[in-house]
Amino acid sequence: MADKLKVATTSLAGCFGCHMSFLDINERMIELAQHIEFDRSPITDIEHCGPCDIGLIEGGVCNSDNVHVLREFRKNCKVLVAVGACAINGGLPAMRNHFKVEDCLNESYIDGLGVENAQIPSDPELPLLLDKVHPIHEIVKVDYYMPGCPPSGDVFWTFLSDIIAGEEPSLPYELLHFD
Amino acid sequence: MRKTITIDGQEIPYTEGQTIMDAAISADIYIPHLCHDPDYEPHGSCKLCTVSVNGRNCSACTFPAMEGQEIINHSVDLEQDRKRITQMLFVEGNHFCPSCEKTGNCQLQGIGCYLNMHDNHFPHFFANREMDASHPDILIDQNRCIFCNLYVRASQEKDRKNVFAISGRGINKHLIVNSISGQLKDSDIDIADHAVHICPTGAILIKRTGYQVPIGQRTYDHTKIDAVTLAKENKQHGR
Structure with a gap:
């Protein structure tokens, strides 16, 4: 049997709904596992992407970390796929x-209803927000x-x-x- | 003598005064369109109905049918042009289908699926567009307006009012309302007006009617827009 195809997946500025929908292929996952193996993915917890055949990207690009992850996927994946409305x-x-980042942060962390100890999160571990959320085709091919x-389980299966x-x-x- | 034109090799009749679009609809041939409705004067703005007439590209909805025309409606080039036009319409506005009540009933979305469009190709404008929720029964969301001009024509030609117009250029182009405040609530609009029901997208919506038909059971969810449009527009003309 030929080598299995390596598949990596990630969720950038997404809700993981696309990943949940992927799981909707249900028992067909067993058949799929005959043909593919997962590299970096929330399913494996592998931290960085190695050379892969297919990269599935859920979500758009909203912060600096998203840009790095997306570029890592592009560099390593022969075929890169934008999965779902947010990536597209x-x-x-x-x-x-349509709003300034500052206004969004203020609304969430300073002026929002029921906010206690109001402060804008500034831990160096947190990636910085971009001024706009971008579809992934604006960053990589x-x-x-x-x-x-999300795309239905059948879409994942067919693709x-x-x-x-x-x-x-x-x-x-x-x-x-x-x- | 019967007058004919040829579309994709098929000879079809036309009568004097008909456009290529009119003749095509009568012959059950679908030419994609968004800004055209046979009940109104053609406008020729969306360009989706671009066909090749004796080697030159024309808008089928405005170009008169004439003896000897060899028309190409389906070709790889035309399909690609139409897909790019649709993608430009998508990136020019803010079309977030998952959060739009018109999804599944939207002609813009229907055309996108018909053309097998998977992405928007171009960088998004993310234009700042306004909403007008002032009217008790009608909502305007300019984010979804594609400037088909049908609401302008419907208000003038059928409702005999003059509620809508299009103003501005490029990214600042927008729908305007004819009232002193500029708000819909102060205009002559009525929920029974044709202009309220003509919108091909979700830019003009009737309040309190949302999601009466569940997603998945809507017009274009299972039937392609060519079949839906031909059935509707042939019926409109009593053919």
């Missing part, structure tokens, strides 16, 4: 793009896109099955949703 167009986090909020079969991934109309 910034999604709901990008709705903050993206090879494929899986639309949806990965095509790649495993060595075919160009395509989605039938029934699986193509922007919502």
Whole structure:
């Protein structure tokens, strides 16, 4: 049997909903495991991405850490895939793009309802926010896109099955949703 | 003698005064469009209906049908142009489908799916657009406006009012309301007006009607926009 395809996944400015949806392929995960193995992913807890065949990126880019992670994935993955609305167009986090970062932070940590010990978090461990949330194709080259909020388990299954079969991934109309 | 034009090799009849779009709809041929509705004067602004007529690109909704026209409606180049136009419409506004009530019923989204569009290709404008929730029954969300101009035409041609217009240029282009305050609540608009129900996207919504049809059971969730549009527009013309 041929070597298994290496797959890495991550969630940037996302809600992990796409990852949860991936798990909706349910028992098909067992069949998938015959063909792929996970590298860096919340599923494995591997911290850094090694050379991979497929990188699945959930979420847009909202802070400096997102930029580094995204570049690490691009550098290591032969095929990079934008998974879900946030990776494709910034999604709901990008709705903050109409406000200044300072106003967003003040609203959350200073003026917000029920805030105690009001202060803007400034621990050096925390990545700095970018002034805008960006779709990932504005930072790196993206090879494929899986639309949806989230893309259904069937979308993940269809996409990965095509790649495993060595075919160009395509989605039938029934699986193509922007919502 | 019967007058005919040819679309993608198929000979179809037309009558004097018809546009290429009119003739195509009568012959059950779908040419993608967003700013056109056969009930109103053609506007020719969205350019999705671009077809090749004897080798030159024209808007099918405004170009008259004429004897001897060899029209290409489906080609790799035209499909690519239409996809790019749709992507430009998406990045020009703020179209966040997951948070929009019109999702599944939205013609812009329907066209995107019809064209097998997976991404928006261009950098996003993230333009600052305003909302007008002043009216008790009607909501305007300019984030989703694609400037189809249908609401302007509907208000003028059918409602015999003059509630809407488009103002500004480029990223500052926006819908304006004809009232002293500029707010919808002070205009002549009525919930029964055609202009309120013509919006192809979620820019003009009726309040308190949201999510009556669940997501997944909406117009374009299972049926492509070509079939939906042809059925509707043929019926409109009683054909």
